[in-house]
Amino acid sequence: MSSEVATPELEMESKSDSSTVVYDHEPFETFKARVLELCQTVLIPANGKVSIERMHGGGFNRIIGVSVTSNEHSAVSQYILRVPRFEAAQLGCDLAPLQLLRQQTKIQIPDVVAFDTTRRNVLESPYMIQTRIPGSSLFPAxxxxxxxxxxxxxxxxxxxxxxxxxxxxxxxxxxxxxxxxxxxxxxxxxxxxxxxxxxxxxxxxxxxxxxxxxxxxxxxxxxxxxxxxxxxxxxxxxxxxxxxxxxxxxxxxxxxxxxxxxxxxxxxxxxxxxxxxxxxxxxxxxxxxxxxxxxxxxxxxxxxxxxxxxxxxxxxxxxxxxxxxxxxxxxxxxxxxxxxxxxxxxxxxxxxxxxxxxxxxxxxxxxxxxxxxxxxxxxxxxxxxxxxxxxxxxxxxxxxxxxxxxxxxx
Missing domain, CATH: 3.90.1200 (Aminoglycoside 3'-phosphotransferase; Chain: A, domain 2)
Structure with a gap:
């Protein structure tokens, strides 16, 4: 099992205004090492590799893109890691609607592949990993x-x-x-x-x-x-x-x-x-x-x-x-x-x-x-x-x- 970090521009910038300055979060340069460790545990197949990219987060979640490549088949699977920004955030309120929608509707939503509602993990934070849906945002196009x-x-x-x-x-x-x-x-x-x-x-x-x-x-x-x-x-x-x-x-x-x-x-x-x-x-x-x-x-x-x-x-x-x-x-x-x-x-x-x-x-x-x-x-x-x-x-x-x-x- 091996890993690598994509997007060289991330190496040039150790601080994210949104995460580090505004929300007083750990800088991405050090946080990404723990993200890699988490992904190696819950996502990567044998002899696979992972790359990550910082993405624009929202007011309530830090967002990181994750790509997993299988060396055996050269297939790439893409995911989104969501990490709540605040202590009071309740991951259950994010997970529950997705579970209900998956059970009762045909509305296109992400699949949840892994989550932890506690802080007992390498990120020391609740998190949720979803499949990354293809397509682009309607705004501003x-x-x-x-x-x-x-x-x-x-x-x-x-x-x-x-x-x-x-x-x-x-x-x-x-x-x-x-x-x-x-x-x-x-x-x-x-x-x-x-x-x-x-x-x-x-x-x-x-x-x-x-x-x-x-x-x-x-x-x-x-x-x-x-x-x-x-x-x-x-x-x-x-x-x-x-x-x-x-x-x-x-x-x-x-x-x-x-x-x-x-x-x-x-x-x-x-x-x-x-x-x-x-x-x-x-x-x-x-x-x-x-x-x-x-x-x-x-x-x-x-x-x-x-x-x-x-x-x-x-x-x-x-x-x-x-x-x-x-x-x-x-x-x-x-x-x-x-x-x-x-x-x-x-x-x-x-x-x-x-x-x-x-x-x-x-x-x-x-x-x-x-x-x-x-x-x-x-x-x-x-x-x-x-x-x-x-x-x-x-x-x-x-x-x-x-x-x-x-x-x-x-």
């Missing part, structure tokens, strides 16, 4: 692709949305793995204690959407109260959120009482594609970064992927404009192809202002108020809801028609 390829992407991505809507859970929360048995579990949103984790179960919701949301907001409010008087502004926001959730429920915004799997970051950077061929007809070769996946009301899985038909290089897409008709026949075709493939659940919840605001409210319930930007966004949500609520009430009254007192006669 998508707007320059041929129209036929973009149409294929729109249809295939729509099918991903439809499949996610079909995967249900009795409990809303984050998927994770049982530390002892590796079975699928759910960490409820309204209780982060380890004793609150329940086995994953596919079925009708145990709580209505409103009751679930109310419980989360109450929990977040209690946490803010416990922090003392200096958090009174957060307490006030959660009081307003609770009132808004009640108003949304009264107007039927939260009526769909089931929980489906939601990938909250289905952006071009997390989608891999390649030109289709007779043997590989699919254009989308992989969907990445399932660590954000959770079980939530279906409206959470219906945020419009505006980049498909309204790519914007300058700014983030404005979801308030998602329902607008695209300006050209080609862009209209992309939108229509996606909507048809995504199905009726998407079409119901994607474009209404009430559902857009409900998505924001549920995100605040799950993630809390973490920054000044969150506070400004929360104020905007409450202000917008006042207007939308009035419009819904007027529409509801118009549908109901004038009420006639039956005691009044001509």
């Amino acid at each position: 998508y707007p320059d692709m041929p129209h036929e390829m973009r149409c294929a992407i729109a249809k295939e991505l729509g099918k991903v949305y439809s499949e996610l809507h079909s995967i249900r859970s009795v409990t809303a929360g984050r998927l994770t793995l049982s530390p002892s048995q590796g079975s699928l579990m759910i960490q409820p949103f309204d209780n982060t204690g380890t004793d609150a984790i329940v086995p994953y179960e596919n079925g009708p919701a145990a709580k209505t959407t409103f009751n679930m949301l109310h419980a989360i907001l109450d929990h977040k409010k209690e946490l803010a109260v416990a922090e003392g008087p200096n958090q009174s502004f957060r307490v006030s926001f959660f009081d307003h959120f609770i009132a808004t959730a009640s108003e949304m429920s009264t107007l039927g915004v939260l009526d769909e009482n089931y929980y489906c799997l939601c990938h909250l970051d289905l952006e071009p950077r997390n989608i891999l594609v390649r030109a289709p061929s007779p043997t590989q007809p699919q254009t989308i070769t992989g969907i990445l970064d399932w660590d954000s996946a959770l079980f939530a009301p279906p409206l959470m899985s219906c945020s419009p992927p505006m980049w498909l038909w309204a790519w914007n290089d300058e700014d983030e897409e404005d979801e308030r404009l998602a329902g607008n008709t695209p300006s050209t026949p080609e862009l209209r075709e992309l939108k229509q192809l996606f909507e048809h493939a995504a199905g009726p659940t998407y079409r119901r919840f994607a474009y209404g202002a009430q559902y857009r605001l409900a998505r924001k409210l549920i995100r605040f319930a799950i993630d809390g108020l973490q920054s000044n930007e969150d506070l400004m966004s929360a104020e905007l949500l409450l202000s917008e809801w006042t207007e939308v609520q009035q419009s819904l009430k007027l529409a509801k009254g118009a549908i109901a028609g004038p009420q006639v007192d039956p005691s009044v006669t001509n």
Whole structure:
């Protein structure tokens, strides 16, 4: 068994700004020796060799590419090593969605070939090794692709949305793995204690959407109260959120009482594609970064992927404009192809202002108020809801028609 390290430019640079400076991690030049030792243990066949390359990581994981060559057959297998950046990272939350998706869907995802949720290994860190999916990232190439390829992407991505809507859970929360048995579990949103984790179960919701949301907001409010008087502004926001959730429920915004799997970051950077061929007809070769996946009301899985038909290089897409008709026949075709493939659940919840605001409210319930930007966004949500609520009430009254007192006669 032998090993080698590829990409000579890595030898010239001992520090990675992202890993060493920003995250205070061990420099790649020394870390790569331990990566090689790990790979020699869990990946390399007899008389094989391994090469590694530093890759651009994300905010939560250090990413390293691994290539394994068999001397006997000259075959090359490629993998991705993911190492969590933070002590609090839970590898089970990365592994569990992949396990569930492999069991219940045909969505293209990486295979997990090795992992360790402990620090008892040569890396002294939890890690996961996945197969490396062929293809290239949609970002920033998508707007320059041929129209036929973009149409294929729109249809295939729509099918991903439809499949996610079909995967249900009795409990809303984050998927994770049982530390002892590796079975699928759910960490409820309204209780982060380890004793609150329940086995994953596919079925009708145990709580209505409103009751679930109310419980989360109450929990977040209690946490803010416990922090003392200096958090009174957060307490006030959660009081307003609770009132808004009640108003949304009264107007039927939260009526769909089931929980489906939601990938909250289905952006071009997390989608891999390649030109289709007779043997590989699919254009989308992989969907990445399932660590954000959770079980939530279906409206959470219906945020419009505006980049498909309204790519914007300058700014983030404005979801308030998602329902607008695209300006050209080609862009209209992309939108229509996606909507048809995504199905009726998407079409119901994607474009209404009430559902857009409900998505924001549920995100605040799950993630809390973490920054000044969150506070400004929360104020905007409450202000917008006042207007939308009035419009819904007027529409509801118009549908109901004038009420006639039956005691009044001509």
